[in-house]
Structure formats: C-alpha cells, structure tokens
Amino acid sequence: MTTENTESIIEEKIDSLLGMMTLDEKIGQMTQVRHFDDISEEDIAGKFIGSVIHTQGPLPGNNAQEWQAKFKHLQELALSTRLGIPLVFGVDAVHGQNTYEGATIFPHNIGMGAAGNAELVEKAARITAIETQATGFNWVFSPCIAIPYNEKWGRVYEAFSESTELTEELTKASIMGHQGNDLKSKRSVMATAKHYVGDGATDFGVEGGETTLDAEEVEKRLLPPYRVAVENGVGSVMASFNSLKGIPMHAHKTLITHILKGTMQFDGIVVSDWKGYSRFGENDVINAGVDMIMAVEGDFDMYQEGLKGGVESGEVSMERIDDAVRRILRQKFRLNVFENPFPNSSLIPEIGIKAHRDVARQAVRESLVLLKNEGNMLPLDKNLSRIVVVGEHANSSGLQSGGWTINWQGTKENYKGATTILEGIQQMAKGEVIYDSDANGNHYDADVAIIVVGETPYAESFGDIGGEMDLYQITLTEAHQKYIEAYASKGIKTVIVLVSGRPLVVTKQIEQSDAFVAAWLLGSEGHGVGEVLFGDYNFKGKLPHSWPKSEEDYNGKYGPNFWDDSITPLFPIGFGLNY
Template sequence: MTKFTFKYPIAFGACLVLMQACTLQKTASPALTEKPKVQCIWGSDKFDICRYDSKEAIINALIAEMTVDEKIGQMTQSVWHNSVSPEIIQDRKIGSIIHTEGPTPGPKVSDWVAKFNTFQAHALKTRLGIPLLIGVDAIHGQNTFEGAVIFPHNIGMGATRNYDLIRRAAEITAIETAGTGFNWTFSPVIAMPEHEHWGRVYEGFSEDANVTTKALIASIQGHQGTDLAQAYTIAATAKHYLGDGATVGGREGGNAIISEKALRERFLPPYQAAVNHGISAIMVGFNSVNGTNMHQNTYLVQDVLKGQLGFDGVVITDWLGGTRWGEPHTVINAGIDIAMQPANHDEFMAKLKETVLDGTVSMERIDDAVRRILGLKFDLGLFNDPFAKKELSALVGSTQHREVARQAVRESLVLLKSEANALPLKANESIAVVGEHANNSGLQSGGWTMHWQGQTHSYANSTTILDGIQAFAPEVQYQPMGCTSDTQAEKVVAVVGELPYAEFKGDSTNLALTVAQQEMIKHCKALGKKVIVVLISGRAMTVTDTINQSDAFIAAWLPGSEGMGIADFLFAANGFEPVGKLPTSWPKEYADLPLAQDAENALFPFGFGLSKF
C-alpha cells in the first residue's frame, strides 16, 4: 500500500472527514472499482497519519467531500500583500498565493520563510487542511529576493548553447526559491520572439524552436528534478501559451496570426516537449491567436493542449486573467484551472460560483480543475510537508551558486567583432572604463530584478562589471560620462545599453543607443583609443554605426548579479575563449525588422559568434 502522510496535527480533522466520506457508499467516487481504504491513526503529539491506497483515491475522496466554495477556492490565486491576510486565506479557502511587485516580507531569508509559513499554517486550519501553492516569478534566479543569485536572462542562457549549464542554473534557482519559502515558479518562458520591438524578447531563450526546446527541457529538469517531492525541487511553469512572441508588431498582449501549419510545425513542438518532460503547469498569455484571446481560447487550451498534447497538469491565467477579458465562466470553460486574481479574488469567486450553480460551468469542469490542482500539491509533497524548506535557506546567494552564474555570464557573451588586438585585455595595460552601465548591477540585470520593471541602482551582494575589471586590473580608470582629454588609457571599455524594462513598458520602436552613448563612443575613438564596446540589452539593437566605430563589440545581454563573468571574458581568464552564439538574428538597420532568422538581411545571422579574440 502506498502511504501518504499528513505530518501536522491540523490535518487530522481532514483525515477524519475523509475516512467518513470514503466509508459511505453514497459519497464514494463511482470512478473507483472499490472504495478507498482510509485509516486515521492518532500518533505522537507531533504526527497524525492518514494512509490511502493511492494518490487518486485521496484526491477523489477530497473532491467528493468538498463544497462548491472549497473547490472554487482551490481554483483561485491571490497575492499575499494586497490586503490579504492569512486569516482571509483561511476564511475564503484560497488555494494559492503569489509574491510579486510590492512590499517584501523583510530583508532576511528568515523573514520570508516565517511569512509564508504563517500563510501555510492558516491554510491547514481550513476544514480539509489543504495546503497552499506559493508561487513567484523566479525567471532568472530568485530575482525577487535581494541577496539571491541572479543569472543572465534567458536570451543570454540561450546564447551559451550549454544545456547542462541551463539545467544547473535552474537547479540553483529552485534551491534558492524553495529556500525563501516558495514551491512554484512561473518559469521558464519559452516564447520564440520574432520582433525585437517586443518588451519581453529577453525572456525567451531564442527565436529558434530547436534551441528553445532543448533549453526548455534542461530548465524543467533543473527546476523539477526527478521527483517533485524532494526538498530542492519546485514546480515549473511553461509560458506563455501560445504565440506570445509572434504578435503583430511585437506588441505585448497583441494578436498573433498563426496558420494551422505553423501551429503544428513551429509553435506546438516546444509545448509538446514540455508535456512529455512532465512540466507541472502552463500559463496562458495575454495575447490573442487569430483574434481569440488565449484566456478564452477553448480550441487551443482544452482541445489542443489538454486533448491532443495530453497535458494533465495545471493551466493558469496570467495577471487578473480570470476577469480581464470577460466573465470568469468563459475562462474556466476554455480549460483554465487556476485564475490569478491578486486584486479581486472575491469578485472572481462570487461570479464563478453563480455560473456553477446555474449550470453555465459544469461540475465536471470544476472537478477536472480541482483534480489537477490537488494532484500537483500531492506531487510536490505538500500534504506530507507543506512548509518552507529552511534547510535550503543557508544556500541562498552562496559562493558555489555565484560561481555557476559567473560561468553562465562568460559563456553567454557573443563576440560580434574583434580587431586590432583589442582583446583580450591584459592586467598591465592602460585601461579606462566608461559608461554608467559599468558600475550598476541594476542596469546590468534588466527587468524582473528586485522589481517588476527592474531598477536603476545596484542591489546587495552583486558584482558590477567595473568590480570585475578592477579585480584583474586594479589601476583601471573609471569615467562614467566618457573619455576626456585627461584619459591616459590606450584601451577603453565602453559599457552601454538599455535601461531596465519589462512587459508592456518594454515594447519600443526605438532600438538605438541614446545619442549621449553614441557620442561617448565616437569621442573616445576620436581621441585615438582602442574601443571595446560591451552592449547591455535585452534584445538585438540597431547599432551598426557603433559596431563599425568599435575595435571589438560584445553582445552581453542582461548578465545579472555576477559582473566578474564579463571580466573573465575580457581578460580571457584561465585561457577562456568565446563560445556564445547569437540566439536571434542581428539587424543592420531598423527598416529590416522583423528579421526572425532572415540571414539575407541580417548584419549577423542567427548562430553567429566569433570563437577567437
């Protein structure tokens, strides 16, 4: 007999309820060939144990016992800091919470663990004691906690083509996410961006389906391991289903026009791979496909994803997705299982209940959603041990984890140009560093770093690019505003790029450097310096003139917290040679956009990257 155990006394009440439910013929699930064997044992003062024949038996027993309110609560996700107390979670029987932009539990890991354990404890005080899913957008490390390791954004990870490294980065992200109190991350993004205008290009691994699929598989393996119930694993979420990177004009939440042929040959294979490799959840996108929003797209969610692709995990909305595009019943009937309603969970729950009671939403659809949600909670081991993994807390931001991120940075850099012995740098050379991006970990990390839209100042326990360069060459001269007549250095490292942004606010038709940055590089070159440009960006930019003016040019993407990795590259530390390859095509000029692997018009085609300095 498989044993499922509740380790905490509060679960004993649920066990008694279930024993009664399972022994009564009228409440036993007709899907079972025999009634589940349930035994409740009062153990020591620490443990109460329930034993069941199978996961399916306990889930069926729970569903048979649950009220409509309890089921809808499981289908609702709120945000812990939006006037939502642990008592409200308990009273409304809400099944999951998230942490996102807003106040944090505190500056220390222990603050986060204590906060989310309090919410979990109140969930266990409900009639059935069903534990919470606790989610976060940990998309390049546990990027909401100041002190965690921040990896390069996915566009940089895709540039490495090192799938073992991508898996290891996901493992570390899972450890640091679990160590701060979470059991679920809303990543990886597996969009295949087709427009550099899109403000989320950097969240995708590549415009190429093959690279995206390999990186996706590695990410799932890293986050979820071989057993979700292990302490160091968390549930992963593939997003955003479907076509989020292919909207007309690269507009966030826009319309993607996708033929049935393209759907089958380009867009579905990565999601089929996600299903085949056991992804726990899939999030639908803000966008529409052929005019139908994904939150209401019954064909693509219910028929294709759950039916044809065989996905048996949880489908979740994006932000406010249960009410944003219509009434809740239209979203749930389309096949969505959990609605992320951080500001209006009461509205969502009340409206959904009305449509369940009047038959607009069938109980069969509700039970299907709840069965998937409870299944994920069982797979995560939450019915056995729902609380934060304190044993992992000490590993958050550890030196070992930072070394892996440092490796990821140096392997993610793509050398687009290298002439006139500009690289590698030598410690005894006369070197100057210019540009404000050089000494600011917020600027070098981009959006989804400490804050939703990122930040323009450094954060704790990070290493800037300047820090890294000075570790190799302590006498380096730093001039944030550019070269002057007093600049004595023969070589200048110009670190330039975009300001941080994320979804919606990152959509842009301006993909050029600022005039000030362009003039800074021109001036340094006019003074006779060898200029090495390090571009910090979330996408390929229209910088052909700047590339032509430089002696070496590096696409550094958004490297995260470990600026030492860029210094490793510049100084060819330990004999390092460039390995990064473009994950997207690189445009000659703005008029050529969108490129999407159009090698004929690209300045640098997809996959380009020099392997020698």
C-alpha cells in the same frame, strides 16, 4: 512503490477529497492571491484559498527567515480549514530567485540561449529551485519558452531564442533543473511553461497583441517547446496575454482543452496570467480550460462570486470545476505539501553561496558573443598601464541585470551580493583602471577604452518599442552614442560591451569599435565579463537571434528573423567569434 502505484494512490486521494468538497471550497482551490492587498488573512481559511503569489509590493519580511515565517503562518491558516488543504506558493523567479536581494541572479534566458549549454541551464534552474525554496516558495513561473519574432517586443530577453529547436533543448533542461527527478524533494519546485501560446509572435512585437500566424505555423514553430515541456512533466502552464486570430488565448478552448490537455495529454495546472479572469472573458476563461486564476488587484471577490454564479446558472459545468480542482490537488500531492507543508529552514544558508555564484559567472562567460575583434584587439593585456571604463552600465549591478531583478521593472542601483562589470575589470587588470561614467573625463591617454552601453531595465509592455508606453528604442540612446564617439573619434582603441535584452541596431557603433561584445542581461556576476575580455576564458557565445542591420528591418510585422528570407541580417543566428 512504482510510479504507477504512487499516481494511482494520488488519484484515489483526490477522488476522496473531491467527494467531500463544497462548491465554495473548490472555487477557493482555483484562486491565487497575493499575500497583501487582495485579501485579509482571514480569507485564507474563510475563502479556502488554493495558492499565494509573491510579486511587486510589500516584502514578506526583511530576510529569508522572516519570508519563511510569513508563509508558514499563511499555511497554518490554510491547514486550519475543515479539509486542511495546503497552499502552494508561487513567484516569478525567472533568472534566479530574482525577487530576493542577495540571491544568485543568472543571465536572463536570452543569455542562456546564447550560451546554448543545456547542462548549464539545468544547473542554473536547480540552483534557482534551491534558493526559491529557501525563501518559502515551491512554484516558479519559469521558464518562458516563447519564440520571439520581433525585437521590439519588451519580453525578448525572457525567451531563449528565435530558434524553435534550441528552445526545445533548453526547455527540457530548465524543467529538469527546476523539478528534478522528484517534486517531493524540498530542493525542487514546480516549473511553469509560459506563455501559452504565441506571446512572442504578435504582430509588430506588441505585448498582449494579436498573433496572426496560421494554424500550421503555430504547430510548426510555437507548439514544439510545449510538447517537450509536457513530455518532461512540467507541473503547470501559464496562459498568454495575446490573442490568436481574434480569440484571447485565455479563452481559447481549442488550444487549451483540446490540444494542450487533450492531444498533448498535459495533466497539470493551467494557470492564468495577471487578472486573467476579468481581462479575457470571465467564465469563458474557465470554460476554455484555465484551472487557477490570479485573482489580483480587485478581481478576488468578483472572480469567486462570478464563477459561483456561473456554476449555479449552468454556464460552467461541475465537470469543468472538478477537472480544475483535480489538477490542482494532483500537483499538491506530487509536491508532497500535504505531508510536508512548511518551508525548509536548512536551505537558507545556501542563498547566494559561492558555489551558486560560480555557476552564474560561468553562465555570464559562456553567454558573451563576440561580434567584432579587429586586429585581435581582444584579449586585453592585463599589464596595460591605463584602462578607462566608460558608462553607468559598467558600475551598476541593477543596470546589468535588466527587469525582473529585485523589482518587477528592475533597478538602476547596485544590489546585495552582486559584482559589477567595472569591479570585474578592476580585479583582472594590473595597471590603472579609471572610471568615466559619462565620457566627460577626457582620458585620451588611456591604452584602451572599455565602453559599456545599453538599455535601462524594463519588463513586459513597458519595454515594447513603438507600443503603448514607447519608452525604448531599437538603437542606442543619443547619450550612449556620444560615449562611443567621444573616445572612438580620438583614435583610442575601443572595446564596446552592449548590455541589452535584445539585439539592437548598432551598425555604426560596431564600425566605430575595435571590438564589440553582446553581453545581454548578465545578472549578479559581472566579473565574468572581465574574465573573458582579459583572456582567462575564450568566447563561447553564439547569437540566439539574427542581428538587425537597420531600423528598416522592422518595417513589417516581424524583425530580421531566421525564417524570413526577405531580410538579410547584419549577423545570422549562430554567429559568434572567438580567440
């Protein structure tokens, strides 16, 4: 049967279902809830829920079998309804199935952008799809295809690069990896291009802030990755928290309905972000073209009642409701959940397997960017008699992985299945390796000090610099600067490894070092760092962002980006040394 025939049959099935559905059933399909707190289990059938999301909060169970069992039970409730329309299950699997401890965790997108290897991005997404399906999900809220303009934004690491062209290339690879050639496969998941549009280009890098770019710049710089996503069949697009010229993106009918659904001919689901209905204008959001609402944290009843009232009053047309439900049903048919609604338990043994971790370790190796290598300090000799490894980031898989790892805001602790940077160095070195967590060990007889410093995990607005939370800075902390000073001032050969979700102002620390490596947020396979430091592999990574030289680079709305000729960066985008 041809694709055209298949799609024609799907549309006929949708027409039949729509003709039988009540308004309540349609609004139910347009509703996404958590499997905890927002609803009672009876609401799944009683309110005709269309989708369930798992996020920060109670886990579905203690292991993948229990996760699958929980979602199977919820699916059975949905199938018990008059029309038996199945649920789809969504999760923020943004660098592996990062909500499940024991899964393979890849470098965040900024690291994948540094690697610049589309084939590798596709492999990582394919593995993420398998491990996500193994834990009971068929929809991921990934990839983030923002174009970050200011490193003070707390989500820089979720995006591939400030380069629109590189982002286009890796967007295609990510979608192909997640969705495969056939969404019906139980080894594929529906991908989500996010956040539409302008999330990374807000003034001063404020999460959910105002994007003041004109229409021409939006068209040239921000929309191209979405065109690529649509052309490659992305199943869903998530609306953004930001406003564009004063209009919240969730309520931006021109960009959602006219451009995305009209000009680009996107036929999938436009899903809101967190509490999108209550935050951005209620029924204005539906009228703008958002099809499914995350009705979470108290929004559930007010959303369903508000939308029903809007239809009954004529504020929202039935045509708009039917368009939304048609799109949701279309993707459910494409995912084959009507025929095959339950998770595949045969995939569970593939979670975190060596073959998957090998790909993640390759991604770590290829993402590392060498910024300095004075006197060919690197690669290190494996036979050095004494190596001191400094800094808590060296000995914590949580710290090396960043936000969206096990927890929404990440973790500072080690997590199951991961290898730390320190463990990787210990495996590579034949001499003595000493660990000095806070640089107070005075190991000045070492042949070399490998000092691992960086940011602590954060996600979303919590990571904004100078924003509402203002918990972070564009420089290293005073404590981490002292780690470097402690050894560099004694004349010890010093290799600095920076673990961060963005370029930081580290000009002085680069000067103090003999070698300096940008390692980004590398995920579960810390061993990859040692493999490159000791020369088993060469450096391949290139900067996906231009690198700032001073804090003054951020005096304007934007950082030292490639398109702003008024600022000369310390290193240009694309810079990266090798052996």
